[in-house]
Amino acid sequence: MYGFFKSVLKKALNLSTPLTVGTKNEETRNNWIKNTLVKIPAGGRILDAGAGEQPYKVFCEHLSYVSQDFDQYNAGGDGVGLQRPSWDYGKLDIICDIASVPEADNSFDAIMCTEVFEHIRHPREAVKEFTRLLKPGGYLILTAPFASLTHFAPYHFYSGFNSFFYREELEEAGFDILEMEANGNFFEFLAQEINRISGVAASYSKDSLSLKEKLASKVLLKALQRFSGKDKGSSELLNMGFHVLARKK
Template identity: 60%
Template sequence: MFQVGTTNEEARREWIKNTLAKIPAGSKLLDAGAGECQYKPFCSHLEYISQDFAQYDGTGNVGLQMGTWDNTKLDIVSDILAIPLPDNSVDAIMCTEVFEHIPDPVGAIREFKRLLRPGGYLLLTAPFNSITHFAPYHFSTGFNRFFYEKHLPDNDFEITELTPNGSYFECVAQEVRRVKSVGKQYANTKISLLDKVILHSTLWVLQRLSKKDKGSSELLSYGIHVFARKK
């Protein structure tokens, strides 16, 4: 079976795990927009605090929805632009796959600046390109590297790592794999045998090109992984 278009979540999860391990033990970490706190197990060496606005419940009739969503594990329920913690009170902030759900992501960066102590760590991931999900709380389709390279330094952050996840070919393959479910939901049509052959052939082409990729992530990737420090 082709692996092209299947590595998004796994690669992101591994990067988050490895990056969290770089934060010194005992540091106070805020998981901003934590949702179901899926990355808390990687924070056993840290003092973990979770925050979210806790309004998404997993249901809706627009775009992709989770079906269910558990907001009961949160330590803080608040707007991400006004987190009730003192200035310079945390050593690290993690914000993963959240920026597309914030009407003002630059405002969130300013809030992270307020909360972090000098030298504090900021771990960010967000889609480069995303289809509608978690509606109605979906406000941006994605963020490329230039968003971070503009707004993080403008808010006194030094970027120490900026890594694309996947490539153009991987992203296209991810959407090709989604054709079956989207066709059923939005065209009320089952994929025929001929359709399956064509889609299979498309994935074969994309996997071949992905293996030869030389920088197509500058056009498109699953998302950008960013590690930064407050000056």
Template identity: 60%
Template sequence: MTVGTTNLHTREKWLEAALSAIPAGSRILDAGAGEQGYRRFCSHLDYVAQDFAQYDGKGDAKGLQTVVWDQSRLDIVSDITSIPEPDASFDAIMCVEVFEHLPDPLAALREFSRLLKKGGTLILTAPFCSLTHFAPYHFYSGFSRYFYRTHLDACGFEIVELVENGNYFEYLAQEVRRIPTVADLYVGKRPRLWELLSVRVVLHMLARFCRDDRGSSELLHYGCHVRGVKR
């Protein structure tokens, strides 16, 4: 039973396909690259990694933290809204699961518009709903399809693909699976055996509903995957 476990896998498969479609030799900026987890999909590209390099894995010890975080291989250390590169200096930009960590994501979009060549590709993903993570650098819980439709157009982009990852039942299943970990962290207790069995029952129910889903992603989902082109 995989319901509630496919968020990352689905996002990475979409990213791999989107990046593979960019012509070989194109110059791509990984904005907010962090540990450069998706550099592996860019072997055919001229890859440039940027990040502000202030997150250390521990943050303020609130919410979900990574414990360790290695940003020693960055090409550019700067604010994402002021990247020291000339206008129209990139053929493509990707910004993966970063927007919730930016105080001003619209300023980042305007900077991406400045940096991209006409006809260049913008690849974005961000959660629609997220738990507190990487605090204190967690400013938004998520972004809807309407955010992208409104603000990408205003910043000079045409959306050519917008995919919602997951649906209401998958998102609930993801969080139901997280209950033992969160209970241990914030209550200091683990669920009893009968409670764990109840969790299994709920997951089976959610899996059944998910198989017959008719568009509940309009209500809740993991996050949007967006591909835009600079006009």
């Protein structure tokens, strides 16, 4: 019976084209970071601030890589919101507060800080510290959510940051923004959260979607994919997050 309904659903929705809307958040961010790191001149010293499990170290082979984190998150956190079932910082070079790194002024040619700002109680202090640590002309690579669900609690202090935060804070801290790219758009974000419904319902309602509800979600996802393909700037309303490349004056 399920096979019959699946066949009817596929025909009704014409799903010969896969529904990928809302599924490219991490992939898009990873590709941007990889391509941006290539732009940093070889031989430079880079600080991975809030490095976590150091997923981007592999893209820094042309650089002198230094990892930093506060080394306090454990898998499962406090059990609230989204958590990781396992977590391994690996060997960190520096364990400290991100706003107080024990390195001299002008110590780095580049700093990378990815998906960290929402976990810092005072992100403005981190920006000031990056200014101190970077050499004049040094590069700053930043990404953070525009809006995010509670994750890694109790170390989650902000839902996200929009473009105005970066423009105001980075300019005041002495940076020129070379590139600022929105990851996704309004429609992609909504689709991402629709794709989460089954997991969230299982965790928080102990319930699941019926076949009709799954059909309804597929119909809506198909519409969102169409809207996203025709998008004319909805990222200004909502997106997954901004990717920023800046340079210290």
